Amino acid sequence: MSTNINPRLTQVFRFVRCSYADGVAELVYAFDHGEELIERVRFPHAPALPSSHQAAFDQALKLLHLIAGVSYYKAGVPPRIDVADGPLDDATANLLDELYLHGLAEFAYRNGLDLRGRINFPRLGAGSEKASSRGGSTQPEAKALGLPHRTLVPIGGGKDSLVAVEAIKSIGGEATAVWVGNSPLIAACAERTGLPTLNIQRELAPGLFELNRLGAWNGHIPVTAVNSAILAVAAILYGFDSIAFANERSASAATLEYEGQQVNHQWSKGYAFERLLGDWLHQHVASDLDYFSLLRPFSELAVTRAFAKLTPYFDVFSSCNRNFKILGPKPADRWCGQCPKCHFVFLALAPFLPKPRLLSIFGRNLLDDENLAPGFDALLEYQDHKPFECVGEGAEARAAMYALSQRSEWQEDALVARFIREILSQLDVKELALEPWLQPSTEQRIAKRVLPALAFFA
Numbered sequence: 001m002s003t004n005i006n007p008r009l010t011q012v013f014r015f016v017r018c019s020y021a022d023g024v025a026e027l028v029y030a031f032d033h034g035e036e037l038i039e040r041v042r043f044p045h046a047p048a049l050p051s052s053h054q055a056a057f058d059q060a061l062k063l064l065h066l067i068a069g070v071s072y073y074k075a076g077v078p079p080r081i082d083v084a085d086g087p088l089d090d091a092t093a094n095l096l097d098e099l100y101l102h103g104l105a106e107f108a109y110r111n112g113l114d115l116r117g118r119i120n121f122p123r124l125g126a127g128s129e130k131a132s133s134r135g136g137s138t139q140p141e142a143k144a145l146g147l148p149h150r151t152l153v154p155i156g157g158g159k160d161s162l163v164a165v166e167a168i169k170s171i172g173g174e175a176t177a178v179w180v181g182n183s184p185l186i187a188a189c190a191e192r193t194g195l196p197t198l199n200i201q202r203e204l205a206p207g208l209f210e211l212n213r214l215g216a217w218n219g220h221i222p223v224t225a226v227n228s229a230i231l232a233v234a235a236i237l238y239g240f241d242s243i244a245f246a247n248e249r250s251a252s253a254a255t256l257e258y259e260g261q262q263v264n265h266q267w268s269k270g271y272a273f274e275r276l277l278g279d280w281l282h283q284h285v286a287s288d289l290d291y292f293s294l295l296r297p298f299s300e301l302a303v304t305r306a307f308a309k310l311t312p313y314f315d316v317f318s319s320c321n322r323n324f325k326i327l328g329p330k331p332a333d334r335w336c337g338q339c340p341k342c343h344f345v346f347l348a349l350a351p352f353l354p355k356p357r358l359l360s361i362f363g364r365n366l367l368d369d370e371n372l373a374p375g376f377d378a379l380l381e382y383q384d385h386k387p388f389e390c391v392g393e394g395a396e397a398r399a400a401m402y403a404l405s406q407r408s409e410w411q412e413d414a415l416v417a418r419f420i421r422e423i424l425s426q427l428d429v430k431e432l433a434l435e436p437w438l439q440p441s442t443e444q445r446i447a448k449r450v451l452p453a454l455a456f457f458a
């Protein structure tokens with residue numbers, strides 16, 4: 001990218017081309033006629049692709065190109081989107097319109113932008129009723145590829161994916177722990193699972209960092225969608241029939257509502273995206289490739305209860321996202337203790353772990369630090385909205401805090417005592433029970449072969 005381009009002033013975001021050779025996918029983008037931005041995804045020890053799988057692979061790669069473009073599109077959000085390959089079928093255009101609008105909703109809100117009506121991927125037969133095909137696609141399924149009955153289990157370094165791993169291990173069968181990027185923390189968690197591992201490397205186009213320095217728009221992107229698309233390519237390449245994410249039910253709840261639009265930091269972890277991508281893969285890639293979340297029926301509290309039994313992971317895992325920066329310094333400890341993820345995971349594990357055990361994981365008692373009151377207030381949605389982070393619903397944070405307020409070993413800690421003193425009287429105690437949060441819901445799309453893994457949570 002020539003250094004004098006201000007991406008905020010560009011007119012067109014272009015999906016230039018994508019290619020794959022020798023285990024490396026190249027995804028190429030540009031603003032107007034500026035320099036190319038090239039993202040590379042490296043698939044280690046990639047096997048040769050059988051010719052019967054080529055068409056499916058090409059479709060998955062094309063979707064990855066379109067989805068990963070969100071990191072670059074956001075730098076300028078120009079009024080036009082151009083896809084060099086030509087317009088998209090309705091299902092593909094719908095998926096992308098939804099992903100870019102909702103996945104960038106936090107980005108738009110925090111930058112004071114309104115993306116409604118601005119994101120229109122070019123579609124075949126443009127002018128046809130966009131809304132009519134939103135309700136459910138009638139497109140037939142792609143053919144089955146006879147993919148091996150093996151599961152890719154993405155690992156994020158935190159508690160959720162480790163719970164999913166153990167649930168899948170409980171039913172036997174082949175599974176591989178897979179992660180994108182070069183985090184040593186995630187690598188250590190993946191090793192600890194005892195499963196075979198697969199580490200896919202992703203290099204953002206260096207030009208993006210230059211654009212950021214030049215004052216590009218910047219903010220949150222739906223990174224789970226990017227990881228999901230990478231894993232769909234991997235499933236076809238290496239031969240897996242299932243991709244089992246660990247996105248909990250609570251991820252579908254909006255962070256806040258603004259001018260009639262729901263803003264959800266975790267949109268691409270939510271059920272709406274899971275349905276869109278799962279259906280799209282069945283229609284365009286292979287009818288026997290299943291993409292789903294194994295934790296979809298469960299709240300964050302149900303997940304932390306399950307994780308509390310997984311002691312072998314206590315000295316390796318971390319949910320603190322500050323560990324996962326590509327650039328810049330990482331925290332000295334696995335838990336920074338300052339961010340909403342640290343606060344939430346501490347609070348959500350507390351009802352299910354002996355107190356000394358919890359303190360040994362975090363190295364300190366976050367609920368006994370007055371300075372952290374604003375952080376915990378936001379989690380409880382008390383005088384603030386839920387933080388822009390991957391945390392549970394306000395109501396489940398309140399249920400966890402209430403449970404602690406009833407226990408002598410926690411009652412005197414600064415923030416629990418403050419909850420009892422200042423907040424509890426404003427709440428309806430009937431709505432603070434922990435038990436309802438531990439019940440699974442029925443909404444899920446888990447592949448039939450993997451469904452018995454739900455017994456792990458009984």
Ligand SMILES: CC(=O)N[C@H]1[C@@H](OP(=O)(O)OP(=O)(O)OC[C@H]2O[C@@H](n3ccc(=O)[nH]c3=O)[C@H](O)[C@@H]2O)O[C@H](CO)[C@@H](O)[C@@H]1O[C@H](C)C(=O)N[C@@H](C)C(=O)N[C@@H](CCC(=O)O)C(=O)O
Pocket residue numbers: 071072204208212218219220221222223224225226265266267268269321322323324325326327328389390391
């Ligand atoms: C680790 C993190 O939280 N990063 C966010 C942070 O980025 P920062 O500038 O502080 O440092 P880097 O992570 O090194 O990124 C440098 C710049 O690169 C761009 N970028 C990075 C990754 C990517 O996939 N696309 C990109 O465009 C971006 O311009 C960075 O500035 O702040 C950024 C700006 O707000 C965020 O975009 C970074 O978020 C990452 C994409 C990220 O991986 N975040 C996850 C921890 C995250 O938010 N996960 C969500 C998943 C929700 C979902 O729907 O997918 C969650 O756990 O809830």
Ligand SMILES: Nc1ncnc2c1ncn2[C@@H]1O[C@H](COP(=O)(O)OP(=O)(O)OP(=O)(O)O)[C@@H](O)[C@H]1O
Pocket residue numbers: 153154155156157158159160161162178179180181186224227244245246247269318319320390
């Ligand atoms: N780098 C990554 N590579 C592959 N999958 C990832 C990566 N980071 C996160 N994921 C997956 O995305 C989903 C959401 O991530 P999330 O951070 O919520 O989970 P987690 O790290 O397992 O748990 P926690 O909520 O404690 O952080 C999980 O299925 C996780 O495995």
